[in-house]
Amino acid sequence: MSSGRKKVIVAMSGGVDSSVAAALLLQQGYDVVGVTLNVWPHGIDPAPERENSCCALSAVEDARRVADRLGIPHYTLNFRAVFANTVIADFAAEYRRGRTPNPCIRCNEHVKFAALLQRTAGLEADFVATGHYARIAYDGHRRRFLLHKARDRRKDQSYVLYVLSQQLLARTMMPLGKFTKEETRQLAASLGLPVAHKPESQEICFIPDNDYGRFLREHAPASQRPGPILDQARQIIGRHRGIANYTIGQRRGLGLAGPTPRYVTAIAAERNAIVVGEERDLYHDTLVAEQVNLISVAAIAAPLRVAAKVRYRSGETPASLFPAPDGRLLVRFDQPQRAITPGQAVVFYDRDLVVGGGTIAAVGADATGIDRMDRKTD
Numbered sequence: 001m002s003s004g005r006k007k008v009i010v011a012m013s014g015g016v017d018s019s020v021a022a023a024l025l026l027q028q029g030y031d032v033v034g035v036t037l038n039v040w041p042h043g044i045d046p047a048p049e050r051e052n053s054c055c056a057l058s059a060v061e062d063a064r065r066v067a068d069r070l071g072i073p074h075y076t077l078n079f080r081a082v083f084a085n086t087v088i089a090d091f092a093a094e095y096r097r098g099r100t101p102n103p104c105i106r107c108n109e110h111v112k113f114a115a116l117l118q119r120t121a122g123l124e125a126d127f128v129a130t131g132h133y134a135r136i137a138y139d140g141h142r143r144r145f146l147l148h149k150a151r152d153r154r155k156d157q158s159y160v161l162y163v164l165s166q167q168l169l170a171r172t173m174m175p176l177g178k179f180t181k182e183e184t185r186q187l188a189a190s191l192g193l194p195v196a197h198k199p200e201s202q203e204i205c206f207i208p209d210n211d212y213g214r215f216l217r218e219h220a221p222a223s224q225r226p227g228p229i230l231d232q233a234r235q236i237i238g239r240h241r242g243i244a245n246y247t248i249g250q251r252r253g254l255g256l257a258g259p260t261p262r263y264v265t266a267i268a269a270e271r272n273a274i275v276v277g278e279e280r281d282l283y284h285d286t287l288v289a290e291q292v293n294l295i296s297v298a299a300i301a302a303p304l305r306v307a308a309k310v311r312y313r314s315g316e317t318p319a320s321l322f323p324a325p326d327g328r329l330l331v332r333f334d335q336p337q338r339a340i341t342p343g344q345a346v347v348f349y350d351r352d353l354v355v356g357g358g359t360i361a362a363v364g365a366d367a368t369g370i371d372r373m374d375r376k377t378d
Contacts, residue, residue, distance in 0.1 A: 006030055007123065007124060007127075008030045008031070008125060008128070008129050009117075010022040010032055010035070010128075010129045010130070011037065011128065011131075012034040012036050012066065012067065013059055013201070014036065014059030014062030014066075014195065014198075015059075015198060015200065016184060016193070016197075017132075017184060018063075019131070019195050020187050020188050020191075021131040022070060022129070023070055024176075025129055025175055026072065030127075032072045033075070033120075033125070034072055034074040034075070035074070035075050035116070036060050036075075036076045036077070037112070037116070038076055038078050038079060038080060039205065039206065040080065041080065041088060041206055060076055062198070065194050066193055069193060079119070082111060083107070086111065087103050087111060088103075088219065091106070094343045095223045095243075095244040096220050096223050096244075097343075099267070099269075100247045100343040102343070103206075105162075105163055108163055109164075112128075113130075113164060113168045113172060117168070126171070127171050127172065127173045128171060131174075131176055132177075133150035133157045133174075133176050133177060134149065134150050134174050134177050135147070136169055136177070138170075142297075144295070144296065144297075145166055146169075147161060147296075147354040148177070148354070150177045151177065151178050152181055158354050159345065159347045159357075160312065160345075161354070162293060162345065162347045162354055163357070164295070166295075169295070213245065216242075216244045224244060227242075228272075230271075231277070232265070232275070238256050240254075243267050243269060243272060243273075246264045248264055248265065248266070248267070248340070249282055249338065249341070251263050251264075261278070262276040262277065263277065263279060263281070263339075265277040265281045266363075282338050283338055284364035285333045285334075285336040286330065286331070286333070286364060287310075287330075287361075288324075288366075289328060289330075289346050289357070289360060290327075290358055292328065292356060292358035294355065295354050295355065296354065299323075300321055301323060302323075303321065303322050304320065304321045304355075306318075306319055306349060306355055307348070308331055308347070310344065310360065311344055317333055319332060319333045320332050341360060342362065344359075345358070345359060346358060346359075
């Protein structure tokens with residue numbers, strides 16, 4: 001017989017954040033079930049010895065210990081296939097294209113929310129919850145679920161959550177959005193949780209040894225082929241070790257002599273080449289975003305002023321959004337931005353509200369086609 005309580009599936013990584021999220025929901029009267037996702041790719045060691053790895057074998061044991069302490073059921077679910085077919089496949093494909101991906105965003109998009117809700121349908125859960133630092137609220141006037149920054153701006157994770165659809169936001173809970181990280185650890189200690197002082201995960205979970213080169217040699221060998229280094233005039237001035245070993249803004253490791261420092265300004269995957277230039281060549285005021293997901297609005301039909309963020313650790317800067325017929329967006333910054341990187345996310349804000357975001361597809365001169373079209377709407 002049903003207790004009448006809402007059931008919440010908490011994605012428990014074995015860390016302090018998801019553990020406290022489960023404890024808070026239990027205190028609030030929810031029927032809580034903990035699950036840990038096994039996403040370790042076949043043939044890759046899940047690094048049992050690394051305490052700060054979310055994919056360490058100890059993560060499952062830590063999550064189980066917390067669940068036992070809280071008195072809630074805990075399950076480990078096999079998500080290897082969906083993780084490999086989405087997150088890892090995208091990671092390798094993006095490097096082959098000369099782009100720099102963000103696997104945490106793809107994991108949020110494909111695994112931690114949608115796939116988890118689908119896989120746990122048999123548990124008849126009403127919500128899925130995570131230990132992310134962000135806030136979700138329903139706006140009756142807009143008739144939309146909204147995503148807000150966390151109270152703790154240093155820990156805010158809204159940048160990697162812009163991919164959540166209205167359907168997913170309606171069934172997602174993030175109990176830590178109103179807490180600081182320090183308060184979370186204090187809560188964990190007061191509850192006697194064994195992970196209260198556990199360090200945070202630092203590396204990409206499916207590359208536990210942090211050796212990107214080895215991983216890409218195995219999963220995207222084409223990205224490791226040597227090729228030409230080009231200057232701004234597209235003349236060959238050197239050789240590189242494989243396009244996956246470089247990213248926009250990189251200075252070290254180019255092997256180029258000269259009177260002025262040179263930086264990677266573009267990666268031309270179609271020529272298996274990297275392009276270098278001076279510091280000034282890193283700055284652009286225009287980009288094109290694809291795979292756009294909008295949260296606070298249903299559509300953008302006219303130019304819209306926002307604050308835009310082009311990397312997780314960067315600040316926001318004033319910009320204007322212009323719609324394109326194909327669903328992409330042109331983003332024009334008030335001031336040129338340094339080292340905008342294709343493959344990374346650009347996220348749009350209205351103060352603490354996430355307007356939406358997308359994947360950076362083109363930058364500067366490569367965005368001029370849409371730029372010319374957009375000027376007709378100015």
